[in-house]
Amino acid sequence: MSAPPDCATAVRPAAPAGPEHEPLLSVRGLRVSVADGSEVVHGVDLDVPRGSAAGLVGESGSGKTLTCRAVLGLLPAGVKVTGGAISLAGTELTALRDAERARLRGTHVAAVFQDPASYLNPSITVGRQLAEVLRVKAGLGRRAARERAVELLAAMGLRRPGHVATQYPFELSGGMLQRVLIAMSITADPELLIADEATTALDVTVQAEVLELLSELRRDRGLTLVVVSHDLAVIARTCETVHVFRDGAVVESGPTRRVLRSPRHPYTRKLIDDHERFGIARVRERSPR
């Protein structure tokens, strides 16, 4: 496991004053250790203002997923939070019991990951699976859940939603499946949605469409987004702030535009240089302010 990097050059955006501007999600000094006792997340700080979209970027193994899983209360077996605090809408999460964390999942914080098919039952139609989540998480009756499932599929931009509801996961494309998973994740109106490499497996056009859907949900429902990607172009497209992870620590944070135009940490500069070859320069111009 790698040692914590030198964070002397870490740059953070100033937090606005006043309780009404308190971030929806605030992570302070988060430390995570794995089963053999070694620390893999070394004191991560994140502030995500309500209604904003924050990107977590960095190479594979830099601690993005474990940070998000710590927020969700879904760490793998043997992996533990060993320090720090995680506050969601003013509630300190690390102090809660497992059952309370489980209750918050879906209703306050939800997530979508890569490989949506693995989160669906292959032998049940997507409409029935979505209706079941609506019954359990949103407390709807059988019929209301069925109707709401079709409405939600339509709201996710799926054409012929009534037909899609009758299809099995294997009949849908990767982009369609991710839309179904996004529908499931927002059934109980969570405030925060974490999209962890949710578009990585999709081809570029479908990826752009799913990212647009996430941005629409943010606009229309006031959803706060945390978008995890190793791809700076995905973050540039969706997020107005970015947190750059390296070796289990955040080495630079700031407005996406500023970070992409004038990176202050040498690792951020290297990430951008690597992306230049794949056309990040164009994306830079389009990134939200």
Ligand SMILES: Nc1ncnc2c1ncn2[C@@H]1O[C@H](COP(=O)(O)OP(=O)(O)OP(=O)(O)O)[C@@H](O)[C@H]1O
């Ligand atoms: N269950 C686990 N047991 C032991 N080590 C783990 C476990 N999960 C993750 N790690 C280690 O913790 C570190 C951080 O992993 P994490 O998955 O958070 O990185 P990441 O930035 O999300 O990378 P990726 O983009 O590849 O998912 C890595 O060194 C990884 O090998």
